[in-house]
């Protein structure tokens with residue numbers, strides 16, 4: 001149970017907390033396990049520890065007022081999984097695990113050599129084992145410009161919604177998950193979508209899949225067949241100033257949004273109508289400027305695609321000069337340009353090694369390079385030799401899998417038991433929805449790292465399904481399944497068992513062959 005023998009509470013916060021506890025120093029609580037972060041990785045790790053060590057205390061420290069929990073978990077195939085994520089008050093979690101205590105306070109400093117953490121509200125914790133699950137934050141184009149927004153948590157989503165409601169035109173920059181979701185979900189507002197690449201959705205798709213999806217942007221968004229049964233994320237108004245998008249002044253403390261985050265909120269601009277998206281390919285942002293700066297541009301400067309607005313009276317709060325020479329005035333800019341691991345404030349004074357992407361480097365046991373400190377989810381960089389069919393991507397699924405596995409690794413270390421890298425890291429799997437299509441990604445779905453040493457098989461029925469299989473030496477290495485293909489389980493098996501499929505050639509995707517019966 002929490003606050004019993006193994007947690008020595010010497011905090012001066014409440015007398016009830018202090019009762020019957022031995023002290024280590026005057027203001028320090030001794031806890032067996034501390035997990036930092038109330039996102040999906042931290043919560044899963046804390047649950048794993050709390051259920052495995054029922055007579056030891058687990059403290060979950062989080063900067064956000066609500067915690068994220070996995071609900072409706074479904075195993076779709078051996079590894080492929082699907083689940084919902086809900087924000088819940090910490091009491092729900094504490095109700096499930098009596099030895100788990102959630103404390104809402106951001107960690108201010110970590111003194112790893114002393115095994116001590118200090119929080120913003122002046123509490124101190126001495127841990128035996130620590131797991132850092134502090135997530136990531138948006139890598140914004142410009143953190144100081146109030147016209148540039150990022151979307152990460154419920155506060156920033158709410159700010160986006162508020163600004164959108166009066167907007168006539170926005171510019172979305174980036175070509176990954178958030179941009180794909182936004183350009184499809186936003187209605188009643190012109191969207192200029194600036195992508196660096198030749199095709200949309202480069203973090204998830206190749207040009208073929210992009211070609212399949214892009215017509216959806218020219219159609220009206222279908223009415224949702226069934227309204228969302230319940231809001232999964234809070235949309236309560238927040239205090240003024242607390243939701244300032246993701247500019248520098250913003251308190252970046254919330255957990256990341258996730259599947260269907262936009263279902264509970266209206267993403268409608270000031271105009272009538274549905275989609276109105278213009279994609280500007282192969283360009284980035286040259287400059288973000290005011291109207292005055294635009295007017296002062298030297299002759300022969302940036303060409304304007306909407307010169308009427310820019311140069312003849314129309315005014316916009318902000319102007320975006322693209323590297324393709326066009327300039328757009330808009331209400332605001334969404335920077336959907338990826339994330340950086342949230343390693344602050346843990347790095348200061350500690351010897352964490354970082355991965356190439358700036359995450360806390362972890363080995364195959366989710367151990368960082370610092371004694372007794374583990375990490376999981378968006379904050380970490382997988383430092384082990386990955387399976388040829390797996391790669392790290394900062395997604396819900398991996399946050400859950402890593403949090404769960406980190407909990408098991410911590411337990412194994414405490415119990416001095418051996419543990420092998422979990423099977424879920426054998427194969428990359430992701431199930432999601434883009435442009436109202438179910439999307440399943442398996443293995444090396446974009447032939448990542450395969451160089452020229454691969455061939456592709458494709459099957460596409462416009463408006464219905466897009467199937468791409470990546471083969472190398474006759475073995476299936478990856479697949480993209482868009483639409484209700486029902487092939488995920490069979491393909492997952494074929495990728496995992498690495499069966500030689502050379503003999504089947506293109507028949508592998510022959511719509512007249514029931515491939516499921518064939519291989520099951």
Ligand SMILES: Cc1cc2nc3c(=O)[nH]c(=O)nc-3n(C[C@H](O)[C@H](O)[C@H](O)COP(=O)(O)OP(=O)(O)OC[C@H]3O[C@@H](n4cnc5c(N)ncnc54)[C@H](O)[C@@H]3O)c2cc1C
Pocket residue numbers: 036037038039040041042061062063064105106107108133134135136151152153177178253254255256257258259260261342344345376377378379394395396397399432
């Ligand atoms: C808009 C959006 C849509 C997304 N959609 C999908 C999707 O459809 N599918 C998918 O798979 N993935 C999606 N993702 C990605 C997914 O949400 C993340 O990969 C995942 O949530 C990461 O979980 P995490 O627990 O590692 O981090 P987070 O959820 O970011 O949680 C980090 C936690 O750490 C806490 N914290 C941070 N610093 C401190 C500190 N100093 N002290 C104490 N606590 C701290 C925060 O309060 C938070 O509770 C989406 C992300 C965004 C932003």
Ligand SMILES: NC(=O)C1=CN([C@@H]2O[C@H](COP(=O)(O)OP(=O)(O)OC[C@H]3O[C@@H](n4cnc5c(N)ncnc54)[C@H](OP(=O)(O)O)[C@@H]3O)[C@@H](O)[C@H]2O)C=CC1
Pocket residue numbers: 141173174175176177178179181196202203284285335336337338339393394395432433
């Ligand atoms: N349904 C899902 O699975 C969803 C998942 N997510 C996850 O949430 C996280 C945040 O999403 P998101 O921000 O979209 O991140 P992503 O990593 O998915 O995409 C970032 C995109 O921005 C591009 N980019 C980076 N820097 C610049 C720049 N300076 N100018 C122009 N383009 C740039 C990247 O290009 P390049 O790759 O060439 O650097 C990439 O196309 C990600 O981990 C993502 O996977 C988010 C929404 C939905």
